[in-house]
Amino acid sequence: MKDYFADSPGGRVALAKIKPASPNFRLYAAGWIEKGPPANWNTMKFAGAEFRAAKTGPNKGKLTVEIPGTRCSVCVTKDEMRKAEKKRNKQDLAEAEARVSRHV
Numbered sequence: 001m002k003d004y005f006a007d008s009p010g011g012r013v014a015l016a017k018i019k020p021a022s023p024n025f026r027l028y029a030a031g032w033i034e035k036g037p038p039a040n041w042n043t044m045k046f047a048g049a050e051f052r053a054a055k056t057g058p059n060k061g062k063l064t065v066e067i068p069g070t071r072c073s074v075c076v077t078k079d080e081m082r083k084a085e086k087k088r089n090k091q092d093l094a095e096a097e098a099r100v101s102r103h104v
Contacts, residue, residue, distance in 0.1 A: 005030055005046060009081040009088065014046035017074045022050045024063055025070070033075065044081075047073040 005011030005027035014027060027048040032041040050070035051063040 003027055009085040010044050010076045011046065012088070013076045013080045013084045014048070014074050017076070018048065018072055020048070020050070022070075024052065025050045026063065041078075043075050043077050045073055045075050047071065 003011075003026040006015060010030065011027055014030075015025075018025070025048055027046050029047040030044055032038075033043050033045045034041045049072070050067045052065050052067055053061050054064045
């Protein structure tokens, strides 16, 4: 099971807030919680849980079975997402500069 949210700015903030203990924890849902026009939306809710590999069936060996009692959710604001994206961009730039300097 791929965690599609983990590489998004909001997903990275959500995982930092949740601090999952298991490597099998996955975010599986996200959505804006405000009503009204999208321009007024500010907070996104992320939900996740720990999964285990299926023992039988077509998904045998894949993380598809949710472990009971491991569900949790967290809210992330647009400002938190922006800060995470800026931080990620700075890290990416520093890594790119390091790669270039090694090759020069």
